[in-house]
Amino acid sequence: MNTTTTTATVAPKPPTQWQLFYRTFCTNKGAVLGLIILVVMILLAIFASVISPHSPYELFTGKEQLPPMFLEGGDKAFPLGTDDAGRDTLSRLLYGARYSLFIGLCATLLSMIVGISLGLSAAFWSKFWGKGVMLVNDILMSYPGLLLAIIIAAILGPSMTNTIITIALVCLPPFIRLTRATALVELQRDYVTSARVMGAGTARLLFITVLPNCLAPLIVQATMMFSAAILEAGAIGFLGFGVQPPDAEWGAMLGTARQYIQSNVWLAIFPGTTIFLSALAVNLTGDGLRDALDPKLKQVS
Numbered sequence: 001m002n003t004t005t006t007t008a009t010v011a012p013k014p015p016t017q018w019q020l021f022y023r024t025f026c027t028n029k030g031a032v033l034g035l036i037i038l039v040v041m042i043l044l045a046i047f048a049s050v051i052s053p054h055s056p057y058e059l060f061t062g063k064e065q066l067p068p069m070f071l072e073g074g075d076k077a078f079p080l081g082t083d084d085a086g087r088d089t090l091s092r093l094l095y096g097a098r099y100s101l102f103i104g105l106c107a108t109l110l111s112m113i114v115g116i117s118l119g120l121s122a123a124f125w126s127k128f129w130g131k132g133v134m135l136v137n138d139i140l141m142s143y144p145g146l147l148l149a150i151i152i153a154a155i156l157g158p159s160m161t162n163t164i165i166t167i168a169l170v171c172l173p174p175f176i177r178l179t180r181a182t183a184l185v186e187l188q189r190d191y192v193t194s195a196r197v198m199g200a201g202t203a204r205l206l207f208i209t210v211l212p213n214c215l216a217p218l219i220v221q222a223t224m225m226f227s228a229a230i231l232e233a234g235a236i237g238f239l240g241f242g243v244q245p246p247d248a249e250w251g252a253m254l255g256t257a258r259q260y261i262q263s264n265v266w267l268a269i270f271p272g273t274t275i276f277l278s279a280l281a282v283n284l285t286g287d288g289l290r291d292a293l294d295p296k297l298k299q300v301s
Helices: 017-027 029-046 089-124 129-141 145-156 160-186 190-197 202-238 250-260 266-293
Strands: none
Touching: 017 029, 017 266, 029 089, 029 266, 089 129, 089 160, 089 202, 089 250, 089 266, 129 160, 145 160, 145 202, 160 202, 190 202, 202 250, 202 266, 250 266
16 A cells, blocks of 8 residues: 655745845945944943053153054053153043044934934925925035034034034934935825824824834934044044043044144054044945845845
């Protein structure tokens, strides 16, 4: 008697949204590298008080403008040398990461919150309020970002709080434009009509129904703005409108070093390199997020 055995073929379970995101992001080696650099910088900033060999404010008399320890005349006690006042450069770079990254993060979050609110309201009330918001937005976008930041910083005065406000204002227009454009598309969809018929209020309609479907491009925009905020914070600090001495901030350190750039170039190289690496890391991470969050660019193997 013959027995026929049938084997049921079980279809593989389709990957979840998070699995697709993780897989697509990890295939972008540049994005992974950028994320690693960014995480390392954040950890160095958090544990600066533990890692730093010296206090960033401590003055070492007779040790002014020492070269890095791998150059002739360097001292092992100061791995990256000292500045014009005899303060340890490595310690000030580590503590400066706290100011630079904090300013960039706060400015990006502030501009994102205000920009999303204004963009959603401009899309919902598009006749008068929306036209007014976009008119002001177009005026702000007509100025070069750095020039506008310098003008606002000069008006508000030098301080960390004013620097955050300045950069947030400069980073605001792209968030308003992107949010409004995305929301206008979403407001025409059937699920929004259904929510209106069911009696959803304006706030619920905008922030609970529409906003979640607009977040993917906004998250990518936020990473790009974070990079721009770090660069603009460095530029404002370089010109003396940012964090004031003796506090350590990368842009301010670069501004102090400009008068010694011909004689002691390392004073400018190290803060300039940290600004470059942080901005590059955020940009690479943003590229990876864009690829992972954009369905058109996803490649499922």
